[in-house]
Amino acid sequence: MNSWQFETTVTETRADARGTWIALESTLFYAEGGGQPPDAGTLSGEPVLDVQRVDEIVWHLIERTLEPGTLVTGIVDEAVRRDHSIQHTAQHVLTALLEDEYGIQTLSFGIGPADSSLEIDTDTFDWDQIESLERDVQRIIFENRPVHVREFPAEEVEQDRLRKATDRTGTVRIVAIDGLDYNACGGTHVDSTGQLGIVHVTSMKKVRGNVRLTYVAGLRALAAVHSSRTALRTIHQTLSTTNETVAARVIEERNLRLERDKEVKVLEARVAKAKVAAFLQEDNYVITHIGKTEAETLTTTIVERIAATGRIAVGANHSGQKLWLMHDGTHDIAIGKFLKRTLDDLGIGRGGGSHKQAQARFESVLELERATAEIVKRLQEGMVSC
Ligand SMILES: [Zn+2]
The missing domain is CATH 3.30.980.10 (Threonyl-trna Synthetase; Chain A, domain 2)
Structure with missing residues (x-):
């Protein structure tokens, strides 16, 4: 027996939702107090989960119950x-x-x-x-x-x-x-x-x-x-820096990224304009744009631009496995409800939205493709009464 181990007798027990609180004739366990957490350890091999002092009595919480009068061995976890x-x-x-x-x-x-x-x-x-x-x-x-x-x-x-x-x-x-x-x-x-x-x-x-x-x-x-x-x-390793250069380099990287983000936005707007111009050659009521490798921001920009021309826009983004549906508010279709009902019917994806815009996310590109096809079909067939 070392100084962290002791033998004593159970004097009283109290059960609650967390387990059984055991009072002992004597104890080496420190009860939580003064900003210090309770000791850890075992009582007859059972992990002690908590130790609290109430009215000068130290209560030890364990999962199992022990009868008063039982002789127990307590071991306080020395490292803790x-x-x-x-x-x-x-x-x-x-x-x-x-x-x-x-x-x-x-x-x-x-x-x-x-x-x-x-x-x-x-x-x-x-x-x-x-x-x-x-x-x-x-x-x-x-x-x-x-x-x-x-x-x-x-x-x-x-x-x-x-x-x-x-x-x-x-x-x-x-x-x-x-x-x-x-x-x-x-x-x-x-x-x-x-x-x-x-x-x-x-x-x-x-x-x-x-x-x-x-x-x-x-x-x-x-x-x-x-x-x-x-x-x-x-x-x-990633940025080839040292302790001396890392702070300046991280700030430089962040500034560079902010600059690039701005450039990407400008380029995305140009690409979106060109793609939408091509779509408008078609005389369709529903226009579908599928972005296989592009950024989500580009897909949403294109969807917004199509919707602004009075068409119903459907946009799918493969990398994010997301879908957007949008119109300019002049259509009598509650897009959010329509999307939610279609997904419920298919039993895939999660999503919803407002009267004129909605979005959904899918577990796989396959699910995204299935949902996109069904949504376009329903819109074209006018199966959208809400
Ligand atoms: Zn102290």
Whole structure:
């Protein structure tokens, strides 16, 4: 038996929709609280899904039920606990430095499954300040300052040293980091700041007039670096860039694309005009345009132009497996309803629309072709009474 394993007895059980909540004579499981998620682990081999404290009783959620009086073995997942302790202790260091070095109070804190967040009482904080804060945190990590956790009778607590006043009576648990922090806290912590490894801020956002920082520490920070590097390597390989050139290159690529989009629009308009002019040679009431390889924007432009001449336009685009139906509003055909009913009859595609325009999407080009043929047939035969 190691320090993460314990034996105890079930004292009480309560069932709800999520499973059975088990109360134990004693437990090593940390119940969710103070921004820290509950411990993970097992009770007699059953995964512990949640741990909550209600009126000083710690309840462990498992799927199966256990009878009161049953002897159980509890095992706390050491890796999950260590990870939570690292993220939580990192918060102590961040909060202390933000207050002491930048005069900014922490308003709230939470450990998430991917990263942790800290809402701080300021509306101005920038990335230079974040880098400076990270360097300050790293100094505290390198100094490997001990983290002391001790319980004191409330009257022995040095009230004026407390980072945040507590109204707790009886026994107060004090978490102190040498020369940095003195705090009443019920969470779990590492033994010294060196165990945090590295603390890395991942995002900064304005919320409710404050700033919310998200951060990762320890192995989560390593995973974040790996993930960023993988993303960057893909960009570097695709665009032949380096860390130094990538930002400028991405901006250049985006501007180039915006320029090309504009050019494509002009060209599409020219192509559409030419194609529509050809269609108008035919004296048809329904005109069908099939775009096999063209962009969807070109198909819709052509459909709009045909409809503007007073005909009923049917446009199919093979690459997007989409179909458009349109008229200029002078026809007595509710296009959306007509399209929907035709698709329902065929049992393929999804779509609908308004009185004068509608669109549908299909699973395959084959379905698109079938629907197009049926729609054109019905329109030409006048099977469109709505
Ligand atoms: Zn704490």
